[in-house]
Amino acid sequence: MxxxxxxxxxxxxxxxxxxxxxxxxxxxxxxxxxxxxxxxxxxxxxxxxxxxxxxxxxxxxxxRPDIKRGRFSEEEEHTIINLHASLGNKWSAIATHLPGRTDNEIKNFWNTHLRKKLFQMGIDPVTHRPRTDLNILPNLPQLLAAANFTNLMMTNIPLDAAHLAKLQSLHNIIQVLGTTPTMEALNFLAGPTFRENHQFSNLSLGFAPQELTQLQSNLLNLEAPQQHQPEVTEYHNQPMEDSNNHQFSSLSPANIPPLLTQSQLPALVPASPERRPQTENKNINPINISNPSSTSTTFEGWGDLMDDEESDSYWRDIIRPGIISDMALLLKELWD
DNA sequence: AAAGTACACAACCGCCAGGTG
DNA sequence: ACACCTGGCGGTTGTGTACTT
The missing domain is CATH 1.10.10.60 (Homeodomain-like)
Structure with missing residues (x-):
């Protein structure tokens, strides 16, 4: 005892x-x-x-007299995010880098502000990498409609970092579909079985045929080797709370931030001497895209996941708009 | 104006490691 | 080797306040 x-x-x-x-x-x-x-x-x-x-x-x-009260500065915010990426929930260790801040204060700030903020930006607050999970999917129709890839590629649309993170996540998903024998997966997702089993509605994403053609070519352009592959932190370390503070005020094809491939994704936070080793990149993608045979398992797995999820409503909320099926239909057309 | 809800943050809880007798 | 003490840590809860209905 x-x-x-x-x-x-x-x-x-x-x-x-x-x-x-x-x-x-x-x-x-x-x-x-x-x-x-x-x-x-x-x-x-x-x-x-x-x-x-x-x-x-x-x-x-x-x-304690040396405690700094008041709001966290932007700089402190970025420091916390960076340190959390390398140290995890080691609040006391993080606190040693922020004079006047206590571990408790930092922990609270993380739990109430930063975690939520990263999540909304499409960044997994645990791994600090773009989310490839399905939670971003509810926003995809709006994202697709708003960004409308055609326009995105051809015109100068100001995008903030949150949109870019979402676009990258979308791109990651698209790549998973695109780098594997997709038809089986897409047929599965777009097929009646999947739809009926999950009570999907039909929801048009609103792309005209010519737009689909344009989108296809633009997506292919995204696959082209990039001249410049910046650390993703180049975007994430920018101030993000101000939606008017667009980091890329002029998105011509020449200065569109590259959307990284799954296998190329760097750590979101640049490695400092004490930070996590490169080998952890193996965790970037839970889906083994290098193994073509994993495709069907992956997508059947989605169905399983939805069935197994503790909170049924959780998945229903995510899937309700029929996004996966609609995406699959869209992508089928693109890759046909 | 009252009730309900969401949020922020202070405080607590349980566990652990290191030190001591 | 063992029991106990102490301080530290991370996770969780409780409470006050702001906001919404």
Whole structure:
């Protein structure tokens, strides 16, 4: 039997919950005069009806004089994202790079802001790589309609980084379809079995035949070798919260940021000396696109996944617009 | 104006590693 | 070798506030 944790060991009236200004004053007074010494002994010596652990947390996370309060700056934000990419949830390690910020504060900021932000940008907040999962699919019709590849390639449409990340994710999916014997997969996805099993509606993506032709040629252009293959961080490290702050104000074919192939995808965050090794690139793509025989398994797997998912409604929400089937139909036409 | 909901953040919990007797 | 203490860490919960219906 393990020993009960210090704070619950003696429940004889020790106060929990929010600290009062008076308690704060007592704690700060005591530590300024005597130092904290043994945290366990401190509350009794200082005259606080708290456990030592509670006092330590209050001091380190809130009362310490060197704590910087207020909003995180853009620079701090980028630092956290970069460090998280290399260190993971090592909040205390991350905090050492941000003077005046506590691990708790950084952790909260990550959980409430940054994780959500990355997610919405089509970046997996755990792996820091473009999401190739299906969660981006609900936005694809809008994305396709709004971006309308034809226009995207032929005109100057300002795109922000979030759109670019989504486009890259879409491109990743397209590539999975395009680099394998696609017809089997597409037939499966577009076929009546898949549709009926998942109650898909027919939803036109609204491409005219000539647009499809143009789209096909534009997609093929995307496959062409790029002169410049920047680190993806060149986009992600830019300020993103301001949708008017377009990183690529003029997207001519010459300056369209390259959409990387699955096998070429670099780490989202450039490797610093202490960062994760290149070998982790094997994790980039959960789908083994180098193995043609994996195709049908992959797409049948999607169906399985949807059936197996704990939250049925979760997948239904994602699939409701019939996006996969419509994408498959679209891509069938493109690759026919 | 009241009720419900979402969000941000402070605080707590449980576990672990290192130190000590 | 063992039991215990202590501080630290990451995950989770609770609470206050802002916003929406």
């Amino acid at each position: 393990g020993r009960p944790p210090p704070c619950s060991r003696d429940e004889n009236g020790l106060k929990k919950g929010p600290w009062t200004p008076e308690e704060d004053r007592i704690l700060v007074d005591y530590i300024q005069r005597h130092g904290h010494g043994s945290w366990r002994a401190l509350p009794k010596l200082a005259g606080l009806n708290r456990c030592g652990k509670s006092c330590r947390l209050r001091w380190t996370n809130y009362l």
